[in-house]
Amino acid sequence: MEPIPKVCMDASSTDAPVNGSILTPSSSLACKPDNYLRTALTERKFVCTAELVLGRDHTCGEAEAFVNEAAQNGIPIISLTDLPGGNPTLPPEAFVSYVLDHGLTPIAHLSGKDGNRSLLEARLHGLARLGVENILALTGDAQKTGIGGQAKPVYDLDSVLILWLIQSLRDGLEYNIGPRARRTTPFSFYPGAVVNPFKVREPDLMMQLYKLQLKVAVGAQYIITQLGYNLRKLHEVKLFMFREGMGHVPLLANIYVPTARIAQRMQAGEIAGCVISDKLLRKLEREKKPQRIQRAASMVAAVQDLGFAGAHIGGYGLTCRDFLSIRETAAEIGSSWRDHLDELVFPYPGEFYLLPPDGNGLSQSKGEYQVTGIKPRASLSQNISERVHRYFIQDGSWGARFFGARLGKDRTENGNDSWRRGFWYKLLQPSFLYRKATLGCISCGDCLQDHLNYAGCSMRWCHKELRNGPCGGSRVNGTCEAHPDLPCIWNLVYLGTLAVGDDPRKFGHILVPPRNWCLDKTNALANRFVGLDNRCKRTAVSPHLRAGVGSGSH
Numbered sequence: 001m002e003p004i005p006k007v008c009m010d011a012s013s014t015d016a017p018v019n020g021s022i023l024t025p026s027s028s029l030a031c032k033p034d035n036y037l038r039t040a041l042t043e044r045k046f047v048c049t050a051e052l053v054l055g056r057d058h059t060c061g062e063a064e065a066f067v068n069e070a071a072q073n074g075i076p077i078i079s080l081t082d083l084p085g086g087n088p089t090l091p092p093e094a095f096v097s098y099v100l101d102h103g104l105t106p107i108a109h110l111s112g113k114d115g116n117r118s119l120l121e122a123r124l125h126g127l128a129r130l131g132v133e134n135i136l137a138l139t140g141d142a143q144k145t146g147i148g149g150q151a152k153p154v155y156d157l158d159s160v161l162i163l164w165l166i167q168s169l170r171d172g173l174e175y176n177i178g179p180r181a182r183r184t185t186p187f188s189f190y191p192g193a194v195v196n197p198f199k200v201r202e203p204d205l206m207m208q209l210y211k212l213q214l215k216v217a218v219g220a221q222y223i224i225t226q227l228g229y230n231l232r233k234l235h236e237v238k239l240f241m242f243r244e245g246m247g248h249v250p251l252l253a254n255i256y257v258p259t260a261r262i263a264q265r266m267q268a269g270e271i272a273g274c275v276i277s278d279k280l281l282r283k284l285e286r287e288k289k290p291q292r293i294q295r296a297a298s299m300v301a302a303v304q305d306l307g308f309a310g311a312h313i314g315g316y317g318l319t320c321r322d323f324l325s326i327r328e329t330a331a332e333i334g335s336s337w338r339d340h341l342d343e344l345v346f347p348y349p350g351e352f353y354l355l356p357p358d359g360n361g362l363s364q365s366k367g368e369y370q371v372t373g374i375k376p377r378a379s380l381s382q383n384i385s386e387r388v389h390r391y392f393i394q395d396g397s398w399g400a401r402f403f404g405a406r407l408g409k410d411r412t413e414n415g416n417d418s419w420r421r422g423f424w425y426k427l428l429q430p431s432f433l434y435r436k437a438t439l440g441c442i443s444c445g446d447c448l449q450d451h452l453n454y455a456g457c458s459m460r461w462c463h464k465e466l467r468n469g470p471c472g473g474s475r476v477n478g479t480c481e482a483h484p485d486l487p488c489i490w491n492l493v494y495l496g497t498l499a500v501g502d503d504p505r506k507f508g509h510i511l512v513p514p515r516n517w518c519l520d521k522t523n524a525l526a527n528r529f530v531g532l533d534n535r536c537k538r539t540a541v542s543p544h545l546r547a548g549v550g551s552g553s554h
Contacts, residue, residue, distance in 0.1 A: 067098060139159045381497065
């Protein structure tokens with residue numbers, strides 16, 4: 001499947017405040033700051049990125065023409081995607097210089113789906129060398145096409161851990177060359193992240209919001225939403241950010257103008273994470289471009305009036321004239337967007353809302369969260385695993401003291417990995433058989449089952465092997481983006497956490513480090529007892545202070 005050609009343009013490259021009207025650019029791009037995005041968001045100017053999808057070729061005639069036209073029409077920010085849709089395309093670093101040469105500010109998307117942590121760090125150094133500050137950290141879509149068949153997924157770091165890497169590079173990353181300690185040259189990236197507020201089910205939505213908290217806590221300086229067609233849900237994420245201490249983080253609304261064909265693919269799940277109601281699809285099948293342009297303009301006017309920091313405007317086959325029309329029409333609509341609310345809220349039947357309705361088509365800003373009061377029932381294996389953990393594995397338990405002392409002694413006396421051939425290590429081998437039978441353990445050796453409340457192994461049941469919450473690609477029924485016959489494991493984790501009486505809000509405040517591949521195919525329980533796994537490396541973080549990362553805690 002070829003990626004959707006998507007181009008987003010600036011809806012308001014102006015000096016207008018967030019709650020003001022949309023104006024046309026008041027000065028030439030030659031006078032803009034070096035990093036227009038950072039300055040505009042810091043000064044609370046309503047700003048939009050112009051997103052450009054590069055094709056599957058090293059020639060970029062259409063992309064170059066778009067950048068030329070953007071510079072001529074006062075569009076200062078170009079956002080460049082990173083192999084979207086799971087398809088091969090030109091990466092953003094191949095085109096950022098062209099954007100910079102035209103006096104524009106680039107945003108380079110960086111996803112973890114195609115390269116491990118070493119490559120991601122190398123790409124960041126390369127982008128820093130090119131003078132690119134703005135990075136949009138993404139987990140990335142599941143792979144679809146490639147030469148000879150589907151490509152191998154990587155996902156060594158997800159969006160949260162890419163932000164963690166970027167934060168580490170901000171002050172310089174320590175490393176060794178032989179006995180000598182070195183540090184990379186610090187670089188002040190301006191990283192952002194994405195949230196999907198359009199999830200239909202409670203587990204999907206709440207886990208998205210908890211992961212949003214993690215993203216802010218580890219360094220996201222701005223947030224862009226997934227594309228969607230429900231202003232009430234879009235507004236809810238802004239209310240959530242304000243109530244949870246993240247109101248200082250700029251939020252940009254993604255406004256995509258779909259054709260009927262694109263909407264059909266979204267509804268069918270061919271394009272990950274998108275929610276399209278039957279009502280919207282029927283409208284799109286009857287409409288022409290002018291009606292779609294009008295709806296986009298109303299949405300731009302609405303998000304500006306509601307206090308968003310900016311808007312992503314994009315769509316298949318839109319011309320520069322179309323984008324300018326959206327901007328001009330949005331300025332004309334202004335605060336009268338509420339007259340068009342029926343064109344901005346397309347609910348999905350039975351969908352979950354975080355907050356109660358306000359009677360005017362949106363949600364109450366001060367209402368109680370509508371999370372379920374029903375406690376799911378824990379499975380037999382989950383109950384058994386929780387009890388074994390409490391009395392045998394948990395820090396301070398007799399099992400941890402007994403085996404920790406003996407395994408630690410073997411490791412100290414034998415060195416290297418020879419302790420893994422000792423009596424006490426072999427005595428723990430049946431634990432792997434139990435984990436494999438009940439949780440689907442793949443023997444990564446760096447287990448986080450206690451963090452997941454033994455609801456299932458995310459290394460086995462998550463296609464992307466994520467350790468800090470779900471991606472945004474799950475389908476409307478809660479199943480996996482890549483395997484629609486399987487439920488998203490993070491939905492089961494949410495329910496399993498409630499089932500054992502734990503608080504799922506912890507997933508927004510505990511950072512799990514990346515998997516240590518030195519432990520692959522070793523006994524996770526033995527690694528836990530001697531302190532080799534991730535347990536002692538997890539970090540409590542807060543979106544309020546961002547002090548958990550970059551403070552020497554890793």
